[in-house]
Amino acid sequence: MVNILQLFVENREFIFLIIVSIFLGIEVISNVPAVLHTPLMSGANAIHGVVIIGSIIIMLEAHPTNYLALILGFFAVVLGTLNVVGGFVVTNRMLEMFKKKEK
Amino acid sequence: MTELLGLSILELCYIAASITFILGLKMLSSPDKARKGNLIAAYGMGIAILATILFKEELTADKWLNYALILAGLIVGTVIGTRMALKVKMTAMPQMVSFFNGMGGACAAVISLVEFDHVMHGGTISSGMLVVILLGLIIGSVSFSGSIIAYGKLEGKIGDKALPAGQILNIILLLGMLGMAIFMANTAEPQAIYIYILLGVSLLYGVLFVMPIGGADMPVVISLLNSFTGMAAAFGGFLYGNQAMLTGGILVGSAGTILTVLMCKAMNRSLTNVIIGSFGGGGTAAADDGEQGTIKEISVTDAAILLAYANKVTVVPGYGLAVAQAQHTVHNLEKILDDKGVEMNYAIHPVAGRMPGHMNVLLAEADVPYPKLLEMEDANDDMSNVDVVLVIGANDVVNPAAENDPSSPIYGMPIIKVLNAKNVIVMKRSMGKGYAGIENSLFFHDKNRMLFGDAKDSLEKLISEVKSL
The missing domain is CATH 1.10.287 (Helix Hairpins)
Structure with a gap:
């Protein structure tokens, strides 16, 4: 559990980027x-x-x-x-x- | 200073590459910009690759072998990839995409293997990152072996085989892989043997995952594996803190998943059902042979007369059209009928062929204009005004069992309702079953006539008959 939290805190910018990219991917091809x-x-x-x-x-x-x-x-x-x-x-x-x- | 400059250029190139991927995908969504979009993404990829080689590490003389091998790998891959991509026929396009997808998956798996080897030899890494490595390995391997099986199936080299209790075995394997990854991330001393077991199980899962799936599911599987490889690439990006890999991978992962879901919807099936994989196995058994009637054949001359004196003709193309390479011939028929004042258009089922949009690509090759291609809903709305429907090499997508036989494996899948038209002619090589392996009661219906033979051959005969009328 501690490990996962640590991973999250250390890479929060990347996780942010991942989430934005997911929505971008959906948005870009939806039409x-x-x-x-x-x-x-x-x-x-x-x-x-x-x-x-x-x-x-x-x-x-x-x-x-x-x-x-x-x-x-x-x-x-x-x-x-x-x-x-x-x-x-x-x-x-x-x-x-x-x-x-x-x- | 020079090092800092290099790193800045590298990061700028990655940002540029990420932008080209987004723009490329966006432009691929509109017909007139699609080609440009593909080229832009390709340039972005080139920049990202070049920048990585030049600026990622300082160029040092003792690593000459490393650089030589990178260049050799790039050259070998480019030569083989270009040759394969240029040689492949339009009919084999789906399996080609599946093959290249498998290569990407294998690449991701190998990266994870090497990185795990680093960890084994004293590299320090958080257990969270170890999970990222292992997930990259699992998804990459599944994508690789799954894509290769899909490739083999589409090439006709591998048949549909369902293991008894295959679903349960798949679930056990899936849980086993995840459990093992978690165990490996938490154990104090990871052993090299573990990762090879994990690799083996993942490859096996990919095989068993695709093996029983047949029929209309193949496009869905390729699309799903495509988004898998995207995710595997994203895990690599996360591992290296590399934005280009991360955005590229995630974009493909999410866009591919949406595409997969859209296709599942078109077939009225849930994604879970596809992942657990049950289509081919139960399907063949469920087909009942009870209500078969008699088949009525039609001669080429009669078919030509029917077509030439119709007001409106709709063609329903399927994989058979692609196999026979008859797209140009069918376009010729369209032009000749047009001269005679017959309006001919095409009803495109979203999953006709072996890939989503397969028929669109094929007919585009033969210069069939866009407005002639009707989407399924529009075609069905207009079906009662159609005098003759010509089904060319399609089977499952016009099977009425999808509407009226709850025991059929394709029950619930939207179909092109050809029986609403006044006449139906099915062009087929033989009485063989469709890709889903089930009977089609359409063939025995009163309204339907069969025209047996190779699609191209029959169409050519039809054209000369129509001309002589």
Whole structure:
């Protein structure tokens, strides 16, 4: 219990940010027409690829001889990049079709 | 001073990235700005990645290997990711999204593994933060294995399998994972073996979670796993005190959850019911074969005559249209009918296909204009004025059992009420069941005629018949 309270007090700014972001997320997509559900999901999928930053931090902080961390970190970077790059490219491909149509 | 400057630039870049994520999501919600929104978010992501590499730590010579591996990872990921994303067919888009989502989940899980290893080797950390690491591991792993199963199922490589007492097992696993995380956070000496057990159980849970789910639930599952990965990313952001990860992850987590809830509503099912996972298992057994009547086939010529002399035609597209890649062909039919003064539009069920909005994307590819795509409610309101409904490769979303058979697993799901129209033609490859694995009494109804064959093939024949009339 003490631990949880401590975590809360130490990170209150972040917890505030989390709560505001939750409402922002809801607000931002609440008016999405059904037409855009798939691209939106795909775009959101690319955005959570931001987890790649965590893998880069691991690599930067790893001791140059800590090979376990380096190897795992390398895989994490590859996985994160797949998520980011693949996600944005797939979304862009879907949305290209919408664009063509407007001519 | 230089260090302070670097950190300031880093934080500014994170703020900029967070803003691009918000703007990107916002713009993705409107058709004419969506593409720009996606690009803006991508630029923001690029800035955040670059800034992290350059400014997070001071560049030192003894870490050359670290930097080399980061660059190698980025290059490998970019090359593979781009190739996969560019090669994938429109029909396989949903599983592609599911696959990339799984990669993000795996990334989050690996981060947690490394961080736990730090803790094991003398790193000091509060037990609260340890819980954050463990939650990142659990959610990331579930998201990874679940997404891969969803990918396999959509590719047709994995069938629906329900374990006996699968629901109870899932609940036990879920409680077990949470209990273990709490135990690990509070025990004085965490052992390395614990985290591998937790990893294994989480991966297993992801598999068992998605395995029994079939039918119309697949879009919901992908959307849910998408928001899971968002949450896993947010836990990482919390761990590192990183605003870009936090806002990006939370935004996707909450937006993805709302999208999931909207889809559940469209199918009249509760999220809990989806999470516990029961759709596919009970569904097949509940289908009764008792009230089958006879099926009436229609020839291509008769179907063409029916269409050409109608005033109003509505197409109900489904996954079969996507599989046959018949979106361009159906648009051609629309143009030819238009020349003959027949008004043709499309009734889009929110969960037709394998993803929300799947049909919209598909028809957009074939340049079908927006106003021709009717949402389910509008289509149903207008259904009594429609002369011919052409159901192309859709099944569950037009199954009257959803309205009149309380024992059916899809009972309560809103459907497109094609029987309110004057005539119905169902184009189908065979008498096979839909994705939910249940019988469709529509096929045996008086108003309905079946036109068997590949959707594209049949549509091409229809077009040439209509032309010759």
